[in-house]
Structures are given as C-alpha cells and as structure tokens.
Amino acid sequence: MTQIDDQSFNELYDLYITKIYNFIYYRTHHKETAEDLTSKTFVKAWENLSKFDDEKGAFSSWIYSIARNNLIDHYRKEKGTSDIDQIINFSSSENIEHDTGLKLQLEQVEKYLKELPADQRDIVIMRVWDDLSYKEIAAILKKSEASCKMSFYRTMQKVQTHFPIAITLLLLIKAF
Amino acid sequence: MNLQLQNLLEELYTLDPTLRTREKELKQIIEVLLKSKPDIKLDQNFRERLRIELQNHQPKQSVFNSINQNKMKKFNIYFGSALCLLLIAGAVALQANKNKQQLQLANGTMLGEGKIIRLADNAFGSLNNPSAGTAANTQPVAATPLAKSTLQQDVSNSTGSAPSLKPMSPMSLSTPASVPPANPLLRIYQPTELHYIYDGPAITIPSDKLEVLKKTALDLTSTQLNDSLKNLNLGLIDFGTFKNLNVDSFTVSEKDGYSITVDPKAGTINLYAQNQNYGGGCAIPLASPMASAGTSSSSSANAIIRPCMESQIKISDVPDDQTLIDAANKFIADHHISLKNYGAPEVVSDWKIQYEQSSDKATFYIPTAGTVLYPAQINGIGVYDQNGNKVGMGVALNFADQKVTSISELNLGNYQSSLYSTETDISKIMAIVEKGGTDTYYPADANAKTEDVQLGSPKLQLMTYWDYQNNNSTELFVPALIFPITKAPADVPIYKKAVVVPIIKDILSALPPPYQIMLPGIKK
Numbered sequence: 243m244t245q246i247d248d249q250s251f252n253e254l255y256d257l258y259i260t261k262i263y264n265f266i267y268y269r270t271h272h273k274e275t276a277e278d279l280t281s282k283t284f285v286k287a288w289e290n291l292s293k294f295d296d297e298k299g300a301f302s303s304w305i306y307s308i309a310r311n312n313l314i315d316h317y318r319k320e321k322g323t324s325d326i327d328q329i330i331n332f333s334s335s336e337n338i339e340h341d342t343g344l345k346l347q348l349e350q351v352e353k354y355l356k357e358l359p360a361d362q363r364d365i366v367i368m369r370v371w372d373d374l375s376y377k378e379i380a381a382i383l384k385k386s387e388a389s390c391k392m393s394f395y396r397t398m399q400k401v402q403t404h405f406p407i408a409i410t411l412l413l414l415i416k417a418f
Numbered sequence: 419m420n421l422q423l424q425n426l427l428e429e430l431y432t433l434d435p436t437l438r439t440r441e442k443e444l445k446q447i448i449e450v451l452l453k454s455k456p457d458i459k460l461d462q463n464f465r466e467r468l469r470i471e472l473q474n475h476q477p478k479q480s481v482f483n484s485i486n487q488n489k490m491k492k493f494n495i496y497f498g499s500a501l502c503l504l505l506i507a508g509a510v511a512l513q514a515n516k517n518k519q520q521l522q523l524a525n526g527t528m529l530g531e532g533k534i535i536r537l538a539d540n541a542f543g544s545l546n547n548p549s550a551g552t553a554a555n556t557q558p559v560a561a562t563p564l565a566k567s568t569l570q571q572d573v574s575n576s577t578g579s580a581p582s583l584k585p586m587s588p589m590s591l592s593t594p595a596s597v598p599p600a601n602p603l604l605r606i607y608q609p610t611e612l613h614y615i616y617d618g619p620a621i622t623i624p625s626d627k628l629e630v631l632k633k634t635a636l637d638l639t640s641t642q643l644n645d646s647l648k649n650l651n652l653g654l655i656d657f658g659t660f661k662n663l664n665v666d667s668f669t670v671s672e673k674d675g676y677s678i679t680v681d682p683k684a685g686t687i688n689l690y691a692q693n694q695n696y697g698g699g700c701a702i703p704l705a706s707p708m709a710s711a712g713t714s715s716s717s718s719a720n721a722i723i724r725p726c727m728e729s730q731i732k733i734s735d736v737p738d739d740q741t742l743i744d745a746a747n748k749f750i751a752d753h754h755i756s757l758k759n760y761g762a763p764e765v766v767s768d769w770k771i772q773y774e775q776s777s778d779k780a781t782f783y784i785p786t787a788g789t790v791l792y793p794a795q796i797n798g799i800g801v802y803d804q805n806g807n808k809v810g811m812g813v814a815l816n817f818a819d820q821k822v823t824s825i826s827e828l829n830l831g832n833y834q835s836s837l838y839s840t841e842t843d844i845s846k847i848m849a850i851v852e853k854g855g856t857d858t859y860y861p862a863d864a865n866a867k868t869e870d871v872q873l874g875s876p877k878l879q880l881m882t883y884w885d886y887q888n889n890n891s892t893e894l895f896v897p898a899l900i901f902p903i904t905k906a907p908a909d910v911p912i913y914k915k916a917v918v919v920p921i922i923k924d925i926l927s928a929l930p931p932p933y934q935i936m937l938p939g940i941k942k
Contacts, residue, residue: 281468285472
C-alpha cells in the first residue's frame with residue numbers, strides 16, 4: 243500500500259464508517275450484526291476499488307449500494323426474505339422508551355407507514371434517518387431522482403391527509 | 419427549526435407550494451420521524467480494529483486515482499505525502515543526530531513509561547452528562563510514575579472480605595466450549611431470552627471511590643522532532659511562516675517494508691506491513707509465495723484474485739499457539755518494542771471453537787492469519803471491552819510464514835487518573851448483571867424460549883468506556899466487575915465472554931434501559 247493509498251483510504255474510511263454502520267444498524271437493530279455487515283461492506287469495497295468508476299456515480303452511492311446488498315443477503319439467509327423493509331422498526335430507539343407521548347405519536351405514524359409500499363418506506367428512511375440526498379437515494383435504488391422526490395412527497399402527503407387521527411393526536415399531545 | 423427538518427419541508431414545498439398551508443402537521447410528522455431515529459454510538463474499538471484489518475488488506479487501486487472530481491482531496495494527499503516524506507527525513511536526521519536517543523517529552527517523561535498523573539476527583543467531568551466536561555478540573559495534583567493506583571490498592575485490600583475481587587492474573591483467551599464465538603451470519607435466528615445467573619459468593623465494592631483513567635495524548639510540541647520540522651522551508655512552502663506549528667501525527671515507512679504511524683492524539687502507534695494480503699482474505703493463493711515485506715507493490719497489485727476456496731488452507735497448516743507467540747515475541751524483541759504495559763501474550767483463536775463445532779469441516783473457512791494479543795495492563799490491572807474480551811496490542815501474523823503483518827494499538831502508556839464515586843448498592847449492580855450487562859437486548863417474540871447463562875465469580879478490572887462530551891469522544895478506563903460466562907446453552911449464540919458491569923455511579927445512572935430488538939416499545 244502506498245502512502246497515497248493509505249491516506250486516501252483513511253479519509254474515506256473516516257468519512258463513511260459511521261454512516262455505513264448507522265445505515266446497517268437502522269435496518270438490523272443489532273450491534274454485532276451491524277458490525278459484521280459493516281466489516282463486510284468495507285472489505286468488499288476495498289477489494290473492488292478498481293471496479294469503481296466515478297463517471298458512473300458517486301462513491302457514497304456505490305458504498306451504500308454494497309451495504310444494502312449485504313443487508314439483503316443477510317436477510318435472505320436469516321429470515322428467508324430479501325425485503326429489508328420488513329425489518330425496519332421505527333420505534334426501537336432508546337429515547338422513545340422515555341417518552342410516552344412520543345411513543346403514542348409514533349405508533350400512529352408507524353401504523354400508517356407500515357402499510358406503505360416497501361420502496362416508499364425505504365425512501366423515507368434513507369432521506370430522514372440516513373440523511374441521504376435524493377441523488378444518492380436514486381443511485382442506490384437505481385431510480386430517477388425525480389421519482390424518489392415524488393415518492394417522498396406522496397408519502398408525506400398521504401400521511402398528513404389520509405391519517406387525520408394521527409394528526410389529531412399529535413396536536414392534542416402537543417397541546418398538553 | 420432543525421436544519422434537516424427545514425430542508426425536508428422546503429423540498430416538499432418545491433414540489434407542492436400548497437403544502438405550506440399545512441406546515442404545522444407536516445412539521446410534526448417529520449419531527450416524529452426524526453425523533454424515532456435510533457441513537458447509535460459506533461464502538462470505537464470496532465472502528466479501529468476494522469481500520470487495521472483494511473489497512474492490511476491488499477489494495478487494488480488508489481481510489482483517489484479513480485475519483486477525478488475531488489481535486490482538493492488530491493491536493494491534500496499530495497501535500498500529505500510530501501509532508502510525510504519530510505517527516506521521514508526529519509526523523510532520520512533527528513535519529514542520526516541524537517545517536518538513537520529515546521524521544522524525551524516536554525515534561526521529561528519517556529514514551530511507554532507508564533506514568534499516571536493523578537488529577538482531582540471527577541476531573542473528567544460528569545460521566546453521565548455530555549455537556550459537563552468543560553467545567554472539569556484537569557490540573558494535576560501529583561505525578562506518580564507507576565504509582566499503585568487506588569483501584570489496585572483497594573482490590574488487594576479486599577482479599578479477605580471479597581475473595582472474588584482479587585487482582586486478575588492473565589488468563590487464557592479461550593472461550594468456554596459451550597459459548598460459540600461471535601459470527602451472527604453463521605447462525606439461524608431463534609428468539610431466546612437469556613437469564614444471567616450469578617449465585618457465587620456475595621459481592622462487595624472495595625471503596626466508595628475508585629480511579630477512572632484516561633490515556634494522555636502525546637505532546638510533541640517541545641520535542642526536537644517538532645523543532646526540526648516547524649521551521650523548515652521547502653521552497654514550495656515555508657513552515658516557519660505559520661504560528662505554533664506542531665506535528666500532529668506522522669507515518670514513517672520502510673521501502674517495501676513496514677509502515678509505522680504515530681498518532682499522538684489517540685496515544686497509539688500502529689505498524690503494518692505494506693503489500694501484505696489481507697489476513698483472512700482470498701486475494702492471493704497460498705500456493706504462490708506469500709506477499710512479504712519485501713514484495714514490490716506492483717507485483718502485489720497485479721495479483722490475480724481467486725475465489726476463497728482456492729486459497730483455503732488446511733487446519734494442519736495452522737501453526738500451534740506457541741509457534742505464533744514465539745514469532746511475535748521475536749519481532750517485538752528485534753524492534754525493541756516495549757512490553758512494559760502488557761501482560762503475557764495469548765493467541766486469539768475464537769475461530770477454532772467454531773471450527774470444532776462445525777459439522778462440515780472440509781468447507782469451513784480457515785483464516786490465513788492469526789493474532790497474538792498482548793493484553794493491556796494499567797498498573798497491573800487488566801483491561802476489557804464491554805463484551806469481556808481482553809483489550810491490548812494485537813500482533814497479526816501470517817500462518818504460512820509467521821511473518822508479522824501488523825501491530826495495532828501499541829499504547830504510549832501514560833495516563834491521567836481521577837477518583838469517581840462507585841455504585842455500592844449491590845442490588846443495582848446485580849440487576850444489570852441479570853440482564854447480561856449494559857448493552858444487552860431482548861428478543862421480541864413473546865413466546866421466546868428462556869435459557870440460563872451461568873456466571874462465575876467476578877473480578878475487578880478495567881473496562882474501556884467512550885465518553886462523549888462536547889462532540890468529542892474520549893476513551894476512558896473505568897473500574898468494572900467482569901463476570902465470566904461459565905456455562906451457556908450450546909445452541910444459543912452469545913456474543914460475549916463475560917458480563918461486564920462498570921461500577922462508577924455516573925456511568926450506571928446514565929445507562930438507557932435495555933432496548934428491544936424487533937419489539938416496538940409502543941406496543942407494550
């Protein structure tokens with residue numbers, strides 16, 4: 243490994259290690275599994291650097307795609323499913339345990355979101371939790387940027403127009 | 419308003435401006451989504467372990483040769499490389515001038531001396547309040563080279579009343595046969611609720627205050643190394659024109675040999691062999707001569723990638739533990755690496771347990787390299803991670819030729835210490851023990867089967883703990899009870915070797931309740 247390789251590697255590693263770990267953790271909720279899949283993601287990325295072509299997409303999208311594929315492989319082995327969205331759980335955050343009001347709010351929103359198509363839900367998670375741009379999401383899901391934006395918009399629109407109970411509860415809880 | 423929330427709303431308004439009239443509702447929905455985001459802390463030990471593993475991995479191509487778009491980063495790299503060359507030249511010149519004198523720091527101490535600077539009580543700030551660290555008193559009150567710490571003293575004194583808390587002698591890393599090693603991908607998920615049982619002698623905490631330690635960063639400000647570099651004029655740039663220039667970290671490399679990185683802030687030195695293939699990887703078939711320290715980078719880079727199975731080695735090819743330890747010891751002796759702050763070496767061989775349990779040994783993947791661990795000791799006390807694994811300096815070696823491929827976490831060995839209040843209510847500690855420690859989880863399935871895990875007598879040791887204050891994380895070493903797992907169900911994966919419970923009151927009071935995997939708390 244040359245010095246340049248080493249330094250560039252460290253920059254990339256520091257830039258993405260937490261992001262990729264979080265991305266995987268959000269979809270597994272299990273520390274050891276998240277660490278294992280994060281290791282696999284970086285090893286695979288490192289092994290295949292020569293195949294990466296920045297003219298075809300950003301490095302971030304590329305490494306997130308590897309992470310997503312590892313997750314799909316994991317679910318296929320562990321659960322017999324490749325739908326990673328079946329695993330996503332909105333309410334396992336530790337801070338929710340402390341906040342009864344938030345639990346109630348979340349229950350309403352989660353109930354609706356779970357009825358959404360998996361791809362719509364995935365885009366919401368990527369945009370809100372992973373803080374990925376629509377461009378990155380589009381590259382990872384191999385969709386157009388516009389369709390990802392539209393999907394997020396429609397999801398939010400549906401939640402706030404077709405789920406009045408949730409909104410009412412939110413307002414009530416907020417009032418107290 | 420939160421910037422991310424604002425951005426999300428603006429994106430929606432761009433698509434449909436009429437949504438502005440319903441901003442209140444939208445804002446609340448997005449706020450709920452943002453609040454539900456799991457609060458995750460990446461394990462810093464894992465982060466650094468993986469970094470070292472990847473650095474040992476055979477690189478295929480500099481990614482920065484591929485990423486054309488980031489010109490600035492390229493500049494930084496070239497500049498960094500030039501600086502690195504200067505540092506190498508500077509270090510060589512310094513070494514020649516000083517006739518291999520050991521580097522002396524500004525305060526007169528030497529690296530690896532094991533000095534502990536005692537600070538006032540609670541000097542690292544409140545350990546349960548992320549914003550409390552700035553008010554801490556960090557003025558030293560005494561400097562005692564290898565002074566007998568409060569922790570060690572109290573543990574020794576407690577021998578009579580609490581025999582289980584005697585100082586721990588170095589133990590084998592081998593896991594009890596019934597405890598499978600961590601590898602979640604090789605298991606079939608089966609919901610199980612684990613009950614951790616300790617029914618040994620009563621536990622006592624030796625003191626109402628014990629020492630918490632923090633690694634001291636290496637300050638090179640007043641060293642000759644720093645002096646020789648900060649006034650250097652390269653022609654391209656004059657370092658002397660910058661104020662208070664200091665050496666932050668540096669790497670020195672042998673030509674086609676080893677590369678050594680000194681990280682003063684982290685207080686560590688890491689070494690790795692350039693052009694080595696990844697220890698557990700498949701890049702270079704074992705039948706060909708192994709990439710060694712002398713192999714040229716071009717030949718390594720052009721190595722043909724073959725499937726893992728082609729580079730599979732046999733169990734009979736794996737050297738015995740003593741051979742690996744001897745090879746590691748020889749390397750350490752050859753390079754005058756100090757073992758002052760480490761215990762007796764042990765081979766990390768968790769994979770062998772998995773191998774023994776495997777029903778298909780023919781296809782079981784056997785790693786091509788192993789690690790000899792020199793367990794860290796601070797004032798003679800062992801250091802563990804939260805899963806009960808010993809922490810220390812790892813020396814990685816190829817099985818084929820027993821060549822050292824890396825050394826990770828050679829600590830500089832100097833610390834600050836401060837007394838903190840301990841949790842003396844044993845019932846609170848035992849409540850955490852029964853749950854399996856501070857990072858456990860419970861399966862979601864209400865019909866999950868229940869299994870007992872038996873724990874042995876605890877020993878008072880140190881646990882690594884990452885404290886987050888003011889957006890900075892600091893590694894601390896805190897007193898903790900280590901309950902070894904002595905009996906576990908054979909068919910249930912357990913990721914830890916021991917239940918580890920820190921006994922500093924601040925830390926315990928800050929613990930979140932155990933989270934639940936796949937079980938929404940809201941459905942209770």
